[in-house]
Amino acid sequence: MLYREAGQFKTSYAADQSLFPIAQDKWGVLLLLAFAAFAVPMLASEYMLNSILVPFLVFSLAAIGLNILTGYCGQLSLGTGGFMACGAFFAYKLTIAFPEIHIVAIFLLSGLGTAFVGILFGIPSLRIKGFYLAVATLAAQFFLVWMFNKFGWWTNYSPSGVISAPPREVIPGVVVTGTSGTPEAKYLFLLVFVALLALLAKNLVRSRIGRTWMAIRDMDIAAEIIGIRPMFAKLSAFAVSSFFIGISGALWAFCYTGSVEALAFEINRSFQVLFMIIIGGLGSILGSFLGAAFIVLLPLALSNGMLAVDPTISVALVAHIEFMIFGALIVFFLIVEPHGLARLWNLAKEKLRLWPFPY
C-alpha cells in the first residue's frame, strides 16, 4: 500500500526509462534532498556536520568511484587510497599554482588528472584478472603514496610533507575549503557537488558505456564476442572510477581534514572504501551511499555508544572491542546479506508494495 505502483502508467519510452520511474521514488528522493539541504544544517550539531556528514559525503563519492570499477566492471581494486592521494595532491598543486581558478574547476581537473593515472595503472587489467589484479593495484597504492610522500615538489617543499588546504570560495563570501569555512557551508557545498556527481554516475551506468562495463563484468569473453572492446571498456572504467575517487580525495583534503599528509591515504583507506561497496551493495549507486553511511557511522556509534553506556570504561578496551565488533559485523553482514544494504532496501520495497496485506 505504501509503495503502490498500480495506476502509474507510462505513455512514452522516455518516461519509462526515467531515473525514477515510480512517483514514490521520485518524491522520496526529492524530499530526502530537501531535508538534507534545509533541515539538516539547522538541526545537526557542529560535531555531526564536521565529523559524520562531511566524511560521509566524501566517502560516498569514493565508494561510487570504486563501485563503478568493481561493482559495474568487475575489476577488483585495492588502489583506492592511492588514487585519492592523487586527487588531493593534484588539487593542492593546482590551486597553489593557479589561485585564480575556481575551486570546483580545480576539483574536476584533479579528477581528470587522477583518471589519467588510473588508466596507467589499469593497463595490467588487460592481462590480469581477479585477485592477481587486486594485488597488482596494490602496486599503485604503495607507489603513489610513496611518491607523494617522497618528492617535496608535491607539497611545495613543506619540511614535513603535510599540505594544508588554502581557503577558497565557491561563491563570493562562502569559503568551503580549509578550516575557515563554516561546517554548514562545507556540508551544503559537498551535498550539492556529490549529488550532482552521483547523478552523473547513475546516468553513466545506465548508458551505453555502463552496459559495456556490465557485459565485461558478467562474462568478458562473451562480451568480446558480441563486439565489446575489452580494452576500451576496462580502461574507461578505470578512468571514470579514478575520476570520482580523485575528486573524493581532493574533497577529503580540502573540505574534511583541511590538511593532509600522504600517509592519510594508506592501505587502510582502500580497505575502508572496499568495505563500503561490499556492505552497501556491489553495482549500486544507492549502495555506495548506504555503505559509506554504515562504515562511517559504525565505529563512531560503537565507541560513542560504549562510552555512553559506561563512561568509566577504559578507552583502550573500547577501541579493542570496537575492532572486534566491526570485524564480526562485517562477517555477519556478509553471511546474512552478501548483496549488501542496497539489496535489503529492494527487499523492503517489495514488502512495502503489499504491506499490510501480504498474500
Add this chain to the structure above:
Amino acid sequence: MRFKSLCIAAAGAALLTTAATVPAPAEAQEQYIPLLVYKSGPYAPNGIPIAQGWEDYLTLINERDGGVGGVKLVWEECDTGYNNDRGVECYERLKRDTAAGIQPLSTGITYALIDRATQDKIPLFTSGYGRTSAAYGPVFPYVFSAPLTYWSGADVITQYIADQEGGSLEGKKIALVYHDSAYGKEPIATLERLAEEEGFELFLFPVAHPGLEQKATWLQIGRQIRPDWVAMWGWGVMNSTAVKEAAAVGYPMDRFIGIWWSGSEPDVIPAGADASGYKALSFHAPGEDYEVLQDVVEYVYGGDAEAAREAAWGQVLYNRGIFLMAMQVEAIRAAQAIHGEGETLTGEQIRDGWEALTLTEETLASLGMDGFTKPVAITCEDHEGGGQAFVQQWDGESWNIISDWYMPRRGPLKEAYKADALAYAAEKGITPRTCE
C-alpha cells in the same frame, strides 16, 4: 524479520550516537581537559604510559591540592589510534569552549588541528613534537611547543656528538634514520644546515610506516657507509626494530642516539641485552627519585609503589606524561592569576596563561620537580620557552643521565622558525600579530 531486526539495531546505534554527542553542560568550578590518547593500534605501547602519566598527574592535583586554585580538573578521553582522521574526529567530539587545551600527541594530528584549534580558540600544547615553526608565537598564537622543538633536538644531538668527538665534526659521517612521515622529516632541514656549517656528512635513511622493514637500512649503515654516529627519529615498533637490526649488523650502540621519542622502555626492552649502551635525548629526568613521583604514589596509588610500577610509573614515557600535564596545569594556574582565581576559564583565557607561563627553579622545586627538568619561560614571541635537553643511556636495566644539560643554539633556530612561520602565514593569508 531479518530486515526488521537490522533496522532496530541501526536505530539503536543511531540513538546511542546522538545520546553521546549531546554536550554535557559545563559545571561551575570545574576545568575541563580533553585528552587525545592512543591505547590501541601500532603505537599503543608508547601511547599507554604517557596517558597514564597524564591521568595520574590530574588525579594527584585533584587529590592533593583540591584542583587548581580550588577548581577541580575533569577530563575525557578519546582514542585516536595515532590515526590522523580519527584524531580530528576525537577533537571535534571533545572540544568545548571551556577546554583548557589539547595535546594531540602526534605530529600528524597536530598539523590537522593547528588551524582548527586556532579557530576554536583552544590552546594546542605540542611539547617536543608537532610543527616546529609553530614556536613562533606571532603567527601561531594558539600553539605552544615548550620546552623544545625537533629542530632544537637536532641541534642538541649535533652538539653532543661534537663534544664526544673532541669539539669538531669536520669530516665525520652522521646518518639519520627516520620515520617516513611528517614527524620524521622535521629535523632534516636543520641537520642539513648544520652539516654545511660544521662540515659533517649527512646520510638520510627513511623507514616506511610502521617500521618493521629496516634490513636494507642497517646493511648500508653497518656494512657500507659505517657512519661515525647514527641519529634516529623513530616511534613505536620502529625503535625496537632499529635497535635490533643495529645489533644484528654489529653497529656500536653507544654511537646510536635517538630523539626523545625514541628513548623509553618499550623501545629497548624488546631488544633485550642487545640494547645496552643505546642513547637517547630527553628533556626530563628518568627514574623515580623525584618528589612529584613520590606524591603520585602516595595520593594516587595509596602508597603502593608496586601497583604504581605496574602502571608504568617511573618509566620514561610515564614521566613525560607527568611533565606534559604539569606544564598544562601550570598554564591553567597562570591563566587564573590573570583572569581570576577559582574560576572556570575558557580556552582563550588559558592561552593568556600560556604566554605568561614562567617556570623558574623555585617553581619547579615547589612542584616537586627539583632537578627533574629545566626552567622554561614562554613569551608572546617565543612559544618554545628556552628548554634544555640531555643525553640518557640504557644500561640494560634502566635509563641513566650521562651528559650535562645542553642549551640548543637558538639564534639561527629562531630565525628559521620565523622564516617558516612567515611563509605559512603568507600561504594562509594570516597577518602576524605584534608582540607588545
Add this chain to the structure above:
Amino acid sequence: MNLRTIAIWVLSVPVIIAALGYFHQGLAAAGLISFFTWTFYFEVILNGLLQGVMYSLVALGFVLIFKASGIFNFAQGSFVLFGALTMVGLMEMGLHWIIAFVLTAGVMVLVAIAVERVVLRPLVNQPHIILFMATIGIFYFMDGFGQTLWGSDVKVLDIGIPKDPIFLLPGVFDGGLLVNAFDVIAALCAALLVAVLAVFFQYTRTGRALRAVADDHQAALSVGIPLKTIWAIVWSVAGIVALVAGIMWGGKLGVQFTLALIALKALPVLILGGFTSIPGAIIGGLIIGAGEQVAENFVGSAIGGAIQDWFAYMLAMVFLLFRPQGLFGEKIIERV
C-alpha cells in the same frame, strides 16, 4: 617441475645476478648511485634471500588455503600475530617453550577450525570477493581480540635462537659476508617445514586427498573424499604454519600488533609465485626478498629511499604482465 625447468633455473639465476651486479657497477661508475662493491652486493643478496624465506613462511599459509578452498585468506597475517601472542603469553606463565608451542599449536588448530566453521562454511559458493572481504573482517576481529586478551605491549619472544652476526667466506670476500645467525636458523626451519609439508602431501593418505581437492572439488567429492574434513585439516595446517612464521618473525622483531601487517609483504610473493604453488611461494619469496634488498640498497638511495614496499609489488606486477598466472601458477584456459 621437470628437469628442464630446473636446469633453466640453475643456469639463469647466476647469470641474472651477475648481470644485475655489472649493471649496478656501471651505474655507480657513472655516478648515478653512490657506491658499489661486489662484497656488499653479495652480502645484500644473501641477506635478501634470507629475508625472502621469512616472507615465504607467511606466504605458505596463504597458498595452502587458496589451493584447497579457493579462499584468499587475508587474515593469515593476524593468525601469525595471534599465534606469536599466544605463545608469548603461555611462556610468560612459565611454561617451557616446547610445551608452549604444542599448546599454542592446539589453540591455532581450534581457531582455524572455528574460523572455517563459523565464517567460511556459511559463505560457500559466494563470489571470491565476498570471501575475501570476510577474511578482512576476521583480520579486524583478531586484531581486537588478540589485544584484548594479551595487551598491546611489545613482547619478547625468546626461544634461545642466537642472534649474533656471523661472517661467511672471509677468505673470498674482504671482511666476509655478514649474515645473522637468527636468519640462517629461521631459513633452516622454513626449509624443514616445507620438507615436512611436502612429505605430508606426497606420501600420506590425507595429503593425497588434499591434492585431489585442490585439483577439483567436485571430482574429489564424487570419489568420496570428505570435503569438510579436508578443509578443517587445511585450515589447521595453515594455522600451524602461521604459528611457525609468528615465532620466527616474533623472535626477530618482538611480538607486537604490527606483525599482522607482514601479510602485506606476502602478497607480492604470492603473485610472483602463483597462488596455488608451494614451490612458487618459496621461489617467489626468494626473488622478492633479494630483489627488494638490492633495489633498496642500490637504487633506493638514488631516488629517496623506502622504496621496498612498492618495489616488491611493481616487480610482481611487471612480471605478471608477461606471465599472468605467476611463476608456478596453474595456467587456466578459459573456454566459452
